[in-house]
Amino acid sequence: MESEYLFSSLPIKKVEGILPEIVTDLSVDSRTVNAGGVFVCIEGFTVDGHAYVQKAIDQGARVIVASRKIEVDLDKVAVIYVEDTSRAVALLAPRFFNYPSKRMTMIGVTGTNGKTSVSNMLHSILSHIGEKSAVTGTIGFNLDGVLYETENTTADVLTTQQMINQAANAACTTMTMEVSSHGLIEGRLAGTEFDIAVFTNLSHDHLDFHKTMENYGYAKGLLFAQLGQDLSQSKFGIVNVDDPWGGRMKEMTSHPILTYAVHTNADFTAKDIKLTVEGTTFTLVSPVGEFDVSMSLIGEFNVYNALAVIATLFAKGHEMEEILNGLSVIPAAKGRMEKVETDLPLTIYIDYAHSPDAIEKAIQAVLPYKEPNSKLIFVIGTGGNRDRQKRPVMAEKASIADYVILTTDDPRDEPYESILAELEVGMKHKNYACIGDREKAVRHAVSVAESGDIIIFAGKGHEDYQIVGREKLSHSDAAIALDEAERKFGEGVLDK
Ligand SMILES: Nc1ncnc2c1ncn2[C@@H]1O[C@H](COP(=O)(O)OP(=O)(O)O)[C@@H](O)[C@H]1O
Numbered sequence: 446m447e448s449e450y451l452f453s454s455l456p457i458k459k460v461e462g463i464l465p466e467i468v469t470d471l472s473v474d475s476r477t478v479n480a481g482g483v484f485v486c487i488e489g490f491t492v493d494g495h496a497y498v499q500k501a502i503d504q505g506a507r508v509i510v511a512s513r514k515i516e517v518d519l520d521k522v523a524v525i526y527v528e529d530t531s532r533a534v535a536l537l538a539p540r541f542f543n544y545p546s547k548r549m550t551m552i553g554v555t556g557t558n559g560k561t562s563v564s565n566m567l568h569s570i571l572s573h574i575g576e577k578s579a580v581t582g583t584i585g586f587n588l589d590g591v592l593y594e595t596e597n598t599t600a601d602v603l604t605t606q607q608m609i610n611q612a613a614n615a616a617c618t619t620m621t622m623e624v625s626s627h628g629l630i631e632g633r634l635a636g637t638e639f640d641i642a643v644f645t646n647l648s649h650d651h652l653d654f655h656k657t658m659e660n661y662g663y664a665k666g667l668l669f670a671q672l673g674q675d676l677s678q679s680k681f682g683i684v685n686v687d688d689p690w691g692g693r694m695k696e697m698t699s700h701p702i703l704t705y706a707v708h709t710n711a712d713f714t715a716k717d718i719k720l721t722v723e724g725t726t727f728t729l730v731s732p733v734g735e736f737d738v739s740m741s742l743i744g745e746f747n748v749y750n751a752l753a754v755i756a757t758l759f760a761k762g763h764e765m766e767e768i769l770n771g772l773s774v775i776p777a778a779k780g781r782m783e784k785v786e787t788d789l790p791l792t793i794y795i796d797y798a799h800s801p802d803a804i805e806k807a808i809q810a811v812l813p814y815k816e817p818n819s820k821l822i823f824v825i826g827t828g829g830n831r832d833r834q835k836r837p838v839m840a841e842k843a844s845i846a847d848y849v850i851l852t853t854d855d856p857r858d859e860p861y862e863s864i865l866a867e868l869e870v871g872m873k874h875k876n877y878a879c880i881g882d883r884e885k886a887v888r889h890a891v892s893v894a895e896s897g898d899i900i901i902f903a904g905k906g907h908e909d910y911q912i913v914g915r916e917k918l919s920h921s922d923a924a925i926a927l928d929e930a931e932r933k934f935g936e937g938v939l940d941k
């Protein structure tokens with residue numbers, strides 16, 4: 446790209462050295478700088494890019510963007526000084542890739558719970574319809590059936606633009622992104638032009654970062670503000686108005702809003718909801734009439750997710766029939782109340798619930814279908830060094846289950862004793878065990894289970910690891926549970 450065009454987007458304080466005519470690459474990590482590239486020095490929480498300038502030059506960087514004076518050989522590189530390098534990369538990244546989000550319909554999904562579920566449902570239905578779509582979020586970046594790993598639900602600004610560019614270059618017409626409140630506050634979505642913003646719900650989570658619910662709600666609202674004020678463009682907000690925060694989301698944009706709800710009036714609502722363990726049916730009441738809906742996803746929360754998906758695809762211009770056909774065949778997102786298929790006399794679900802509201806919703810999704818005299822066993826852990834306020838509330842919600850096993854979920858450097866002690870405070874009954882080692886906790890759940898029981902392993906979802914100390918150890922609730930079940934119920938029970 447021509448460097449004059451690229452850098453004209455920056456509020457430059459000073460340039461030292463001679464800028465090349467063309468730059469070939471943009472990077473914030475000295476290890477990935479390529480010859481002829483631009484290296485932007487970002488001051489992160491743990492590392493400061495200014496310390497890696499020489500490494501970047503050795504790798505072939507031709508331009509350095511810095512906010513502090515650096516000593517370099519100006520015959521080799523040019524230095525652009527700016528006030529704030531994080532803002533600089535947010536301006537450079539979309540321009541470097543020619544504003545890729547403008548080349549696709551971009552859907553952003555935010556909220557405390559349901560982002561991964563809704564985004565993957567959207568992607569699955571679009572793929573079913575035959576539209577080329579990509580999705581990125583907690584589970585990864587899914588393009589052309591290949592799943593690339595992502596570090597966070599919402600990636601840094603440069604990676605985000607790279608992914609969008611990759612999807613646009615692969616001829617995707619739609620890209621769905623899970624948008625976290627951290628990502629919004631930290632400007633990681635800068636330069637991403639969304640066409641549809643979806644709000645699922647807001648409940649207690651991440652208060653270690655946001656401090657108050659007010660800040661947290663404001664952060665989510667930024668996605669709606671980010672739809673912009675160019676009303677000549679057809680853009681939509683999709684809002685759950687059963688949630689008290691729904692109204693606030695509406696205030697954040699002037700673009701048209703389509704609402705959905707189960708308990709209040711809205712553009713898209715569900716009536717005659719029939720929830721079973723096998724799936725869900727309801728009558729959709731929409732601006733274009735009433736329709737029968739059937740899907741394999743379970744639990745009332747999935748009715749909300751389905752309404753969000755239906756409203757989004759309707760706003761995007763799809764026919765109701767093709768939307769509902771797609772919805773009837775798609776599976777649950779990986780690790781979201783995902784049933785482990787076995788011949789065991791038990792029912793096992795792997796779930797990702799790790800906020801109080803999600804825990805309640807996950808348990809309620811199966812509790813009504815438990816056989817008489819059988820029990821619902823719920824295994825729940827919480828992360829170390831993170832949001833401690835939510836721990837007792839999580840245990841309180843988990844108490845709806847008959848037997849609860851409190852354990853860890855990425856304990857990091859925190860001793861499990863303090864994690865368990867803070868969880869335990871919220872327990873409402875005495876039918877529980879505290880087992881810090883998650884593998885032992887999973888084995889214990891299976892060992893106390895009897896025929897007809899249901900076990901939900903919550904918190905890990907699609908994740909195949911457990912972070913202990915600084916190490917990422919391989920871990921699978923499902924694999925451990927099945928191993929224990931085989932020991933208990935005998936070999937051959939898992940032949941499915
Ligand atoms: N709309 C919803 N409302 C409440 N809980 C939900 C909803 N959708 C999913 N859940 C629960 O929350 C967990 C996390 O869902 P997920 O889709 O991964 O949300 P997110 O990506 O927002 O963290 C699921 O495993 C399920 O237990």
Ligand SMILES: [Mg+2]
Nearest residue numbers: 560561583598
């Ligand atoms: Mg997610």
